[in-house]
Amino acid sequence: MTDTTVRRERGEKEQADAEAEETEEGQLVCPECGGSLEADTERGETVCSECGLVVEEDEIDRGPEWRAFDSAEKDEKSRVGAPTTKMMHDEGLSTNIGWQDKDAYGNSLSSRQRQKMQRLRTWNERFRTRDSKERNLKQALGEIDRMASALGLPENVRETASVIYRRALDEDLLPGRSIEGVATASLYAAARQAGTPRSLDEVSNVSRVGKDEIARTYRYVVRELSLEIEPADPKSYLPRFASDLELSDEVERRARGLLDSAAEAGVHSGKSPVGLAAAAIYAASLLCNEKVTQNEVSEVANISEVTIRNRYHELLEAEKDLNV
Numbered sequence: 532m533t534d535t536t537v538r539r540e541r542g543e544k545e546q547a548d549a550e551a552e553e554t555e556e557g558q559l560v561c562p563e564c565g566g567s568l569e570a571d572t573e574r575g576e577t578v579c580s581e582c583g584l585v586v587e588e589d590e591i592d593r594g595p596e597w598r599a600f601d602s603a604e605k606d607e608k609s610r611v612g613a614p615t616t617k618m619m620h621d622e623g624l625s626t627n628i629g630w631q632d633k634d635a636y637g638n639s640l641s642s643r644q645r646q647k648m649q650r651l652r653t654w655n656e657r658f659r660t661r662d663s664k665e666r667n668l669k670q671a672l673g674e675i676d677r678m679a680s681a682l683g684l685p686e687n688v689r690e691t692a693s694v695i696y697r698r699a700l701d702e703d704l705l706p707g708r709s710i711e712g713v714a715t716a717s718l719y720a721a722a723r724q725a726g727t728p729r730s731l732d733e734v735s736n737v738s739r740v741g742k743d744e745i746a747r748t749y750r751y752v753v754r755e756l757s758l759e760i761e762p763a764d765p766k767s768y769l770p771r772f773a774s775d776l777e778l779s780d781e782v783e784r785r786a787r788g789l790l791d792s793a794a795e796a797g798v799h800s801g802k803s804p805v806g807l808a809a810a811a812i813y814a815a816s817l818l819c820n821e822k823v824t825q826n827e828v829s830e831v832a833n834i835s836e837v838t839i840r841n842r843y844h845e846l847l848e849a850e851k852d853l854n855v
Contacts (some may be wrong), residue, residue, distance in 0.1 A: 542730055549614055557731040560587065593788050617693040618672055618686075627718045671696050671714040674739070681737040682729050692721035698756055708748055713740045720758055728763045730805040732833045762781065765790050765799065768808035768832070775831045785815035789846045796849040802842065809834050810842030 533756045557575070558748060559568040566581025577587040599605035628651055642647065652686045660666045661807040672693055695717040698704065708747055723727050735742040736824050766787055773783040789811045799807055809832035816823045823838045832839075 547650070559586075559785075566614060580731070617690050617697065618676060626655070628655050629678065640825065643834060667710060668697070668700065669706070671700075671710050674711055674714040675718050678715065678734070678737045682718075682733060684718070684722055684727060684729070686728060688721045688725045691724060692718040693722055695752070695756065695758070699752055702755065704755055706754065708751075709740060709744070712744050712748045713752065715745050716752045717747065719749055720760060723758045723760050723763055724758070726764075726767055728767055728804075730768075730833060732805075736833070742808075763804040765804040765807040768805060769812060772808060772812045772828070774833055776816075776827060778812070778821055778823070779819070782812065782819045782821055784812035785819055789814055789850060793846050793854050794852040796853060798845050798849045802845075804833070805832055806834050806838040806842050807846070808832065810839050810846055813839055814843050814846055 559580035560566065561568060561582060561584055563584050564579065566579045568572045568577050568586060569580050570576075575588065578584050578585050611691060628648065628681055630652075632648060633644050647662060660669055675689060675692045675696065679692070696714055699713055699717065718736050719729070719731070731746060735745055738745060742854075745837055752758070769783050769786050769790075773786070786808075790799070790807060793807065793811075809828050813825060813828045814821065825839050828839055829836045
């Protein structure tokens, strides 16, 4: 092929590309027939929908190689950094210097470089918490994460608790109250909102403040922030109790039936939901011949055996009265 032929073909291609200009509506048109052009993403080509002329080929796909079918999957798969989260005082937008003391190739740093990196970490930490509000938030969110891990609460509960604490901090509800107290109350409220409640005794066992302070702060935060929290449902405790006691699904279903009968008879009014759930699990285990002791249920539910016995008799009487 001569140079003249190459130049002629190149000129014809450039002319065809120039003729494929935009119309008044902003849509590309075919240089041959004037039809509309469409992008063929599978082949990386731009073709005419009328005559099939390939106007452009070997296009570069600048998109990701993975597919996502909803926003949550897109956030999870995208590799542009971690998603923002309310569980960190800076919402995860700042940088963090690793603690491994290794370079990009995995080699250990020298003594002088380690000292330099330690100084950089110190200054980086100082810049991340610039004022007292951020220091307060960092301490509280760390407490929320610690307690949620000890209680086995999911990530959505931690996020909700972080949002509740941020609202309390913004509305100046902390003066006169401890950071730990408000953080614990926020987590307790978030767990009840999400339908995965924990008893006040369980929360106080992992908190650094007492049960009375948690209850008092919880009522104050709920009232001041106008949080809509329904009374805890005893049935929401059943899956956890049954799992910890290694009981079957049949026991859990039987316990739900006992609680439904109690609610229909009005026995549940004014009673502790944890006590009712523990008693229902105990009664259901006996009815299904998967016997557990009151002491075992008491340890799992963190409630006294006397309460379990009292609620146990009330549940059986309520079911008996309804079946008569």
